[in-house]
Amino acid sequence: MLLGSIASWAIILNKWFAFRRVDSENRRFLILFSKAEDLEAIHRKTLKRNGGSLAVILAAALSKIDGFLSKGGDSSVENDGLRLSVIERTLQGAIQDEITHQERHLHVLATIGNTAPFVGLLGTVWGIMGAFEEIGRQGSANIAVVAPGVAEALVNTAAGLFVAIPAAVAYNLYVNQIRKMHVQLDVFSSEVISLVQEKMIETSSPESVR
Incomplete structure (x- = not known):
């Protein structure tokens, strides 16, 4: 029981500090993200200075995004759709x-x-059984005999x-926190896809080709 209590509180405190740090980093990331003009600016202003979950998600997909945008090539609707599909899968992964x-550890x-x-x-x-056993040995059920077992x-x-x-309460709180984080990541993923679509439209426009 003691080991369970120690393990439980270690995980509770570790997760509390971890979620607090991630939440702080994500809020800072969103401020920088809102001020960035394009994907390259986002990369310069956020990824190098932020370790929140939003920055991690963008970092995982940015290599593919940069690769697609830098290669250029055929910017047909079909190819752009394939590129977006790859980026979406990368973000979801x-x-x-x-x-x-x-x-982890929940x-x-x-x-x-x-x-x-x-x-x-x-x-x-076990304690009640001990109390009854003591009653049997003593042959009486006075308080002095029963009290230790009870x-x-x-x-x-x-x-x-x-x-x-504490373990049950913390588990439910953290599961709810992760659900909210999942929603936030999904919304952010959609915003990234929208930025990529805008960039693809810009690079495929006649003005950008000239």
């Missing part, structure tokens, strides 16, 4: 990798939150709840 990264919190009450219940049953049972129950409640 990066999003899944980031979400998987953020979900299963441990879920396991502790679900099993700790049962471990405490096992200790409770006290042990109550301590085990309280210990199980003490370990389980």
